[in-house]
Amino acid sequence: MREQDPVVRSKNFEEVACGYHPDDALRESERCLMCPDQPCVSGCPVGINIPGFIKKIGEKDLRGAYDILTETSLLPAICGRVCPQESQCEGVCTVGESLEAVAIGRLERFVGDTAIKEGWANIPYIEPNRFKVGIVGSGPAGMACAADMAKAGCDVTVFEAFHQPGGVLKYGIPDFRLPNTVIDAEINNLRLLGVKFECNTLVGRLFSIEQMISEMGYDAVFVGVGAGYPTMLGIPGDSLNGVLSANELLTRCNLMRAKEFPNFDTPQPIGRRVAVVGAGNTAMDAMRVSVRLGAEKVYCIYRRSRKEAPARVEEVHHAEQEGVEFHWLTNPVAVLDDGKGSVRGMRCVRMELGEPDESGRRRPVPVAGSEFDFEADLIVYAIGTNANPIMGQTSKLRLNKWGYIDADDSLATSIAGVFAGGDIVTGAATVIEAMGAGRKAAASMKAYLGIRDASLPYQTGGDTLFGIDLRERNFARVRVA
DSSP states (O other): OOBOOHHHHTTOOSOSBOOOOHHHHHHHHTTOOOOSSOHHHHTSTTOOOHHHHHHHHHTTOHHHHHHHHTTTOSOHHHHHHHSOGGGTTGGGOGGGGTSOOOOHHHHHHHHHHHHHHHTOOOOOOOOOOSOEEEEEOOSHHHHHHHHHHHHTTOEEEEEOSSSSSOTHHHHTSOTTTSOHHHHHHHHHHHHHTTOEEEOSOOTTTSSOHHHHHTTTOOSEEEEOOOOOEEOOOOOTTTTSBTEEEHHHHHHHHHTSOGGGTTSSOOOOOOOSEEEEEOOSHHHHHHHHHHHHTTOSEEEEEOSSOGGGOOSOHHHHHHHHHTTOEEEOSEEEEEEEEOSSSBEEEEEEEEEEEEEEOTTSSEEEEEOTTOOEEEEOSEEEEOSOEEOOTHHHHHSOOOBOTTSOBOOOTTOBOSSTTEEEOSHHHHSSOOHHHHHHHHHHHHHHHHHHHTOOOTTSOOOOSSOEETTEEGGGOOOOOOOOO
């Protein structure tokens, strides 16, 4: 795929990858073997019919490809950009056993972008029912759940704490990787389904989950608030001016438009020498944003080697091209004070890899006598996130020992009618995995409300009443005054 030149793109926030030309997409689609066992489908968390939509591209039927994609995926233009296809569908592609795997993600993006350009949207006939459904959080899990419940005929309202819907897609991923125009276009398709968005609404502070079920009249609630509570290192100097989390940096820059200063007056600390601790996708985003904000030097500090870095290979490659300096096998032990309450540098120790730990990665072990200092005036932590404690503090939802919402296999919580999914249940995961959780919760919510899943065939062969299989019986809820 064509990309912006690294020298040019490191000074702007325009998208790095330029997308496929139709001829490129056609050539790439011809590489698919249309395997009868379809390993790519089983490798996709939502089970997209990948050979089906690729075949349509090969037939130059892009609308048909979009129709197949949207049977299971709500956000093709988004997932095509940010999903880690190399460890999911492309990771099990048969072609990839001997050649480069079919570029499934890039083809999905091509179809999604074409749909946005042409104004396509698949809005089915919806027969309204009497049920009100509340969705807490407008990230990928909440959006997927909202779409399925709206298609089932429910009156769906999504509550978002920030001033714009999109969740982590909006505040956590920079424009050069996922443009806001793409997110807004996909969200507009939800509005066409009848989904309503209530922004600037912090559930747990303005009202509780229990109040939604009782006083506010919601028949079912889905909690998909993600896990954006930052993790800090807990080392000396953590509280100095110039130490912040990657979430704070990215939220200020992406959602609050600090990158467009002075047109937007959001305050944004800008360092001359920036050290980002961590090597996941969020860390790569924080480093590449810092480059674009004008930092002279940007460092990646990671206690393991490049092989163990959790970021996508493409993201590491792009960061290197843009001038980020990587310090592998390096672990911070203290943030250094300039004597005025601000950061002047970081003290680190060299590491070496020992035996694998519970994650399967080799455990880093400090090298004796290897401490060293280096200069930095802004330290950014990108070492993972935790569950936001507001839900646990303001409701009787049962939590697990890590503070995440405890949900069963159907994603039902300890409160009847309340379901939860995505990062707030599992911890940090991918966009497509969160969408899968949202759709799974929607199926459980429909069963709880007695709404028949239209995608399932009618059962036959059992006892009948008035010609209807008894297993197809439904019921109506009655609210007692």
